[in-house]
Amino acid sequence: MRLRAEWDGSEVVAARVEARPEAIGPRLCGLSSAEAAARLVDIAGDSPHAHATALRLACAAAAGEPPPAHDERLATERELAAELVAEHLGRLLLDWPPVFGEDARPQRNAEFHHRLLRPGQTQEALYALGGEILDLVARELLTGFFRRIRPPHTLAEFIACAEEGGILGSVLAALLALGKAHPPVGGALPMLEPAAVAEWTRSGSAPLPHAAETGALARHRHSPLIRILHVKGHLISARLMASMLDVADGATRMRHPLFDALPALAQAGSPASGVGRASVDSAHGILLYSVTLRDGLIAACDVIRPEDWNFADDGPFLREAHVWPASARETALQRLHALTLALAPGVPYLVELVGR
Secondary structure, three states: OEEEEEEOOOEEEEEEEEEOOOOOHHHHOOOOHHHHHHHHHHHOOOOHHHHHHHHHHHHHHHOOOOOOOHHHHHHHHHHHHHHHHHHHHHHHHHHHHHHOOOOOOHHHHHHHHHHHOOOOOOHHHHHHHHHHHHHHHHHHHOHHHHOOOOOOOOHHHHHHHHHOOOOOHHHHHHHHHOOOOOOOOOOOOOEOOHHHHHHHHHOOOOOOOOOOEOOHHHHHOOOHHHHHHHHOOOHHHHHHHHHHHHHHHHHHHHHOOOOOOOOOOEEEEEEEOOEEEEEEEEOOEEEEEEEEEEOOEEEEEEEEOHHHHHOOOOOHHHHHOOOEEOOOHHHHHHHHHHHHHHOOOOOOOEEEEEEO
8 A cells, every 4th residue: 555645845735545455355256265265364464363254254144154152252352352462562562663763672572473373372371461461551551651540631641641651651752742633634534333333244224434434543432541632633642542452452352252341353244145244353443344155155255444444535544644734854754654553554555755
């Protein structure tokens, strides 16, 4: 995916998505479910387990198979949560710090990455690893927030917590120092609601919204910590903070899958005979698969990736990537990189800033 913005020396005046990844769905048509799963390994990109789960559940629903047994659902939730945590940590420890002149933490990331994605782990192993992840969030990522007796209630208190330390605390403080963004061009978008997605999986007459945002901010926008940043216009900072809360939620799911306070990461339904739909919440946002089976083969397959929402022509990236002042090219490019990272694309991308 190639993202291009134009800068006139004082303002970022235009932005567009010049190249998008090839669609997945058409490349699975004409295949059996097993053949499609094998091909998906090579074309899914990030969140391979989320893609594989969505395809499997959609095909099973289209075939009229009964829902997965409870134990299978528990195992799926644990594995999806581990993948979500691994992908968030990769961005938080490797990608975010260099944007603001901080050192990446490749060794710390590697300590968790391989353990999180190791196949065939026991319930006990994932439970213990989830506890280590929760300790990481409290003791290393957001140290300043966990030293306080009460959470911050104002933006000034939030900045003070960020400045008190933690791997991501200094990054968050530097991001806040850039100042709040100007209002998105065309206004802020609604969040992709889980209830609307659940209805879409079950009903052929339930349309999805034309434009929306999905991802960590959509999941955590009601959190008091996120609301402080969101209402003050610090949308990029709100997304970064939300991704850290997502790590904590993912660790909780590894320990207590299908916990009542957290919605399931995967769900599926059949809106019509021979049609199956599935949604999976990944680190990048909600992933959707719709499959039509005919004579045991995939006759039609539509895949909506989180990038199809967040980097759509009327999506949050293009609404927020331009029409804001920037007196220095480096500052403009820094904010563009931060905005892109905050929207967590699950495909390789390139950000270009050109003069006008």
